[in-house]
Amino acid sequence: MKINKQFLPISMADLKERNISELDFIIITGDAYIDHPSFGTAIIGRTLENQGFTVGIIAQPNWDNVDDFRRLGRPKYGFLVNSGNIDSMVNHYTTSKKKRHTDLYSPGGEMGHRPDRAVIVYCNRARQAFKNVPIIIGGIEASLRRFAHYDYWDNKVRRSLLIDAKADLLIYGMGEKTVIEMANLFKYGMTIDKMTSLRGTVYASKEIGELKDFIEVPSFEAVSIDKNTYAESYKLQSLEQDDIRGKTVVQKHNDRFVVQNPPQISLTQNEMDITYDLPYTRTYHPIYEAKGGIPAINEVEFSITSHRGCFGSCSFCALTFHQGRVIQNRSQNSIIDEAKLLTTLKNFKGYIHDIGGPTANFRHRACKIQEKVGVCKNKQCMYPEPCKNLIIDHTEYLDLLRKVRILPNIKKVFIRSGIRYDYLIFDKNTKFFEELCEHHISGQLKVAPEHISDKVLDQMGKSKKEVYDRFVKKYFEIDKKLDKNQFLVPYLMSSHPGSDLAESIKLSEYIKEMGYTPEQVQDFYPTPGSLSTTIYYTGINPFTKEKVYVPNEQKEKNMQRALLQFKNPENYNLVKEALIKAHREDLIGFDKKSLIPPRPLKISGNPKFSRSKNYKK
Structure with a gap:
């Protein structure tokens, strides 16, 4: 694992320095550019680079005109558009729909560097800047708005973001594997309109006659006028978000069909290691230094992502709709290597702030059954009480923490990403609980x-x-x-x-x-x-x-x-x-x-x- 000294290109000067005449892909994002594996733009950019594709970043473009969207020229294959690490409306407004005062993902924490409904605005400008260039949307804003959905800020049901943004393809979930497959299809000459079988994607079509074994949920028009129908539609969608048994889901929007292909196959441990071992600079781009940098880096700079997914399935959390219920974890060696790397950074004071994920103490799949047939369709792992098949075991996670906390130059390893107490309390072996209290709480x-x-x-x-x-x-x-x-x-x-x-x-x-x-x-x-x-x-x-x-x-x-x-x-x-x-x-x-x-x-x-x-x- 190495620190990269070079950011992905953000200007024509960068392209000239690298002798790049045309970029394969350009990522447009609502966040400032932070090249760290806690940020989707960085992960997707470095993943494509690792596959041999050239990638540029247009971060927080001025959306008043098209000039910023032409900053890096015309991409060979397409624009990849996201709103940033947070839905742009959540980023802008409190629960009482009042404007927030700070944006942790912008220079100096300033507000005003991205528009409301950023994905839609960016797609419109990109289309104006370059006609007929494929536009692929992704990230949290696109992923959670892939079907007709209730929008709290408009207080109405809105169409799929794929339709509203007039994009060519939507990538949902954690998109590394999907974006690699898509990029290679472009490389081999396939056009975007033919990419209708990629797992982890959503596309629009006039016809669905060729589809087999799919679930059709109530249409946008139907869920817009009847709340019972909306509820039924949500249920049907949510039951198909498993990478093993999930089926294609179709929802009609006027004269078109929004088609969600089955979820992408979960990353293997080796694939997770590759993703987090890529050479990131692990900081924000120096263009933001004058304004004091990007506040969002402070929370994650010395934290380590150990896994993805969550089988806790809290009703108010959309994580299972985005990352899924299946845990995907990194190897201990990969995590230990990252911990060693953190000790070499100039601002490191001896403290690892976190080793965890959406839930810190979920380091493995909920049960052996999931590995063969996927997650249960009509049953939760933790609610209303732990399933009899649930594997409640902190042994491997404790072993990892022990190995990291004895590394040279590490004074303390904290756990801040959240402990599921209702999982921990059912572990008959209390050793993890004891060492958590003794070593990992500030x-x-x-x-x-x-x-x-x-x-x-x-x-x-x-x-x-x-x-x-x-x-x-x-x-x-x-x-x-x-x-x-x-x-x-x-x-x-x-x-x-x-x-x-x-x-x-x-x-x-x-x-x-x-x-x-x-x-x-x-x-x-x-x-x-x-x-x-x-x-x-x-x-x-x-x-x-x-x-x-x-x-x-x-x-x-x-x-x-x-x-x-x-x-x-x-x-x-x-x-x-x-x-x-x-x-x-x-x-x-x-x-x-x-x-x-x-x-x-x-x-x-x-x-x-x-x-x-x-x-x-």
């Missing part, structure tokens, strides 16, 4: 129970409250045994489907009981591709057919959020109004169980309240 462990109401947890697809309580008890037992003074930081979510004021108050009472005041609370954010978003829009759980209460009025959302931060004097009026509305005036008073006093307390000077980030038993 004073506090962050976990995500999200809620404590079983009614809400059922809609979230998460384990019941008693599982979290077991974990908390065990955590502090180990902490005491180690004579540590460490804390636990629970992530909590307000306004998720299924949560009414009564359930929010239950969570507030739990917060009161544990003596913890969360500084930050995540409001549920309805983003494309998640089960929870479908429930939010339709009021129906598509898998159980039950009607679900959805807090979609902003006033109630504000109340639910305020209830979780009831100690904040600024929230007093909202909390009191919520308690009265829910007929819980018993929680207004001065006794131990009360959330707020009968009237605002008079505080001289600046209001002060508990901003504790953690709690301790």
